[in-house]
Amino acid sequence: MSRIAVIGSNSFSGSDFVDLLLENPDNQVIGISRSAEKGPLFLPYLGRQSDAYKFHQLDLNNDMPAIVDALEAFKPEYIVNFAAQSEVAPSWENPHHWYQTNVVALSKLTHALKDKKWLKRYVHISSPEVYGTCTGTVLESAPLNPSTPYAASKAAADLHLSTLQKHFDFPLVTVRATNV
Numbered sequence: 001m002s003r004i005a006v007i008g009s010n011s012f013s014g015s016d017f018v019d020l021l022l023e024n025p026d027n028q029v030i031g032i033s034r035s036a037e038k039g040p041l042f043l044p045y046l047g048r049q050s051d052a053y054k055f056h057q058l059d060l061n062n063d064m065p066a067i068v069d070a071l072e073a074f075k076p077e078y079i080v081n082f083a084a085q086s087e088v089a090p091s092w093e094n095p096h097h098w099y100q101t102n103v104v105a106l107s108k109l110t111h112a113l114k115d116k117k118w119l120k121r122y123v124h125i126s127s128p129e130v131y132g133t134c135t136g137t138v139l140e141s142a143p144l145n146p147s148t149p150y151a152a153s154k155a156a157a158d159l160h161l162s163t164l165q166k167h168f169d170f171p172l173v174t175v176r177a178t179n180v
Contacts, residue, residue: 001026001027001028002026002028002077002078003027003029003074003076003077003078004021004027004029004030004076004077004078004079004080005030005031005032005071005074005076005078005079005080006029006030006031006032006079006080006082007032007033007060007067007079007080007081007082007083007109008032008033008081008082008083008084008125009032009033009055010031010033010034010035010036010038010042010043011033011082011083013082013125014031014033014080014082014083015043015044015045016044017080017082018031018043018045018053019044019045019048022045022048022050022052022053025052027052028052028074029052029054030053030054030055030056030070030074030076031045031053031054031055031056032055032056032058032070032083033055033057033058033083034057034058034059034060034061034083035057036057037055056070058070060083060109061100061101061105064105064108064109064112067109068109068112068113071112071113071116072116075116075118076118076119077119077120077121078119078120078121078122078123079119079121079122079123080123081106081109081123081124081125082125083101084101084102084125084127084154085097085100085101085153086150087150088129088150088151089148091148091149091150091153092148092149095149095153098149098150098153099149099156101153102150102153102156102157103156103157103160106157106160106161107157107160110122110160110161110164110170111164113170114164114170115168121171121173122161122170122171122172123173123174123175124157124158124172124174124175125177126154126157126158126174126175126176127150127151127154127176128176128177128178129146129147129150129151129154130144130145130146130151130154130158130176131143131144131145131176132144132145132146132147132151133147140176144158144159158174161174162174
């Protein structure tokens, strides 16, 4: 049996990932998202009505102690974090909102998790936007060259997490998949 926490569980990709996890009856899953559950049309996992899933409506910016408590109580082996302030164009209007969620809140969360022995893997969902405008194939070794506040906030988060990995052996995997 695997214990998995999905942060940003009500995002487009997060909700599909929860649904995929619940296909395996051996998985125990908790979802954490700032948005309320909207129904099975938007959240496919709700159609399963599984006892293997528990949802917590919590916001990374406002409910960090409750998030850490929920994770500590559940003790997930795996955490997959889809949560982020997204959308590129609006990030120019109030860039501090993007930094608050994507960097400051993330650093608070991962600082609380860095020494947890029950955590085997932390999967950070980043963005290829950290590479800036690119053409053709882009390798993971490409230099970070963000060109918007959103991209800069995601690059800053990636760099912060890599320091945790280097200095504390934080069990990090970063994914920079293109839009799905």
